[in-house]
Amino acid sequence: MAKEVVEGFNFEQRHGKDKVRVARVWKNKQDGRDYVVEWRVTINLLSDCVNSYVRDDNSDIVATDTMKNTVYAKAKECLEILSVEDFAIKLAKHFTSFYKQVTTAIVSIVEKPWERINVDGQPHEHGFKLGSEKHKAEAIVQKSGALQLTSGIEGLSLLKTTKSGFEGFIRDKYTVLPETRERMLATEVTASWRYSYESLHSVPQKPLYFSEKHLDVKKVLVDTFFGPPNVGVYSPSVQSTLYQMAKATLNRFPEISYVQLKMPNIHFLPVNISSKEGQIVKFEDDVYLPTDEPHGSIEASLSRFSSKM
Numbered sequence: 001m002a003k004e005v006v007e008g009f010n011f012e013q014r015h016g017k018d019k020v021r022v023a024r025v026w027k028n029k030q031d032g033r034d035y036v037v038e039w040r041v042t043i044n045l046l047s048d049c050v051n052s053y054v055r056d057d058n059s060d061i062v063a064t065d066t067m068k069n070t071v072y073a074k075a076k077e078c079l080e081i082l083s084v085e086d087f088a089i090k091l092a093k094h095f096t097s098f099y100k101q102v103t104t105a106i107v108s109i110v111e112k113p114w115e116r117i118n119v120d121g122q123p124h125e126h127g128f129k130l131g132s133e134k135h136k137a138e139a140i141v142q143k144s145g146a147l148q149l150t151s152g153i154e155g156l157s158l159l160k161t162t163k164s165g166f167e168g169f170i171r172d173k174y175t176v177l178p179e180t181r182e183r184m185l186a187t188e189v190t191a192s193w194r195y196s197y198e199s200l201h202s203v204p205q206k207p208l209y210f211s212e213k214h215l216d217v218k219k220v221l222v223d224t225f226f227g228p229p230n231v232g233v234y235s236p237s238v239q240s241t242l243y244q245m246a247k248a249t250l251n252r253f254p255e256i257s258y259v260q261l262k263m264p265n266i267h268f269l270p271v272n273i274s275s276k277e278g279q280i281v282k283f284e285d286d287v288y289l290p291t292d293e294p295h296g297s298i299e300a301s302l303s304r305f306s307s308k309m
């Protein structure tokens, strides 16, 4: 928020355009393939436009309609495929450098997971299907060129059928949950991580650097959740698994200074059904009732001791 004192009050404001949807196609002559991205862009500008609030004077306002058009103009300008991070930076940089009124631009983008389809085992030149988890990015750019860059994943659903338990928790008169070393573990991971590039000049220029990094981080998160294919890894709680995932991310990627994970505990309830005549279904780690609500909610963040956060 842009903060100032107005008529004796503390005043904070920002304005922007929410959820501008754009798709961009690139036709690659070399490999004959089409490439496509679909982005949902949210822009917020911190700018000196207090007169529009208090004096009915809009002369310092960047119209939100102009912000929307800028998304399409900048998409058109991108002649090569680029990462969602690089597009967020490009837009934020434009707003802070083009308008004297704008001190900070916050651009958040969520990418729809279009994936190239395989037909007869071969990657299709122009066919795509929608995947599941989404890639998101946020660039906050100051007029000075200072940058805060965050990437993340939304909706990464993971499930393992064993190697999970929950024991030793507080028991009191309201506790009925049995202790167990054998249960299903399911979650939908929301991850955000901050890169330590703190200025526009220090951002790696390699094309698709952040797209590759995103896949690398996702792999570390997923591999840590599951453990090796044949033996897995025992999870004593969602909390412990979350911490291992966050720690692995910071240990593996020196360029990441902060990671936040949200991992709801999505319950699969054991099914036991009895009638007067006897038991119809006896639970033997086989039949479950999957539920969405209520679910446990577990989230934590981890950052380097030296980080400025």
Ligand SMILES: O=c1[nH]c(=O)c2[nH]c(=O)[nH]c2[nH]1
Residues within 6 Å of the ligand: 166, 177, 236, 237, 238, 239, 265, 296
């Ligand atoms: O991994 C878990 N963490 C909890 O905090 C919790 N609470 C609960 O009822 N089951 C679980 N499982």
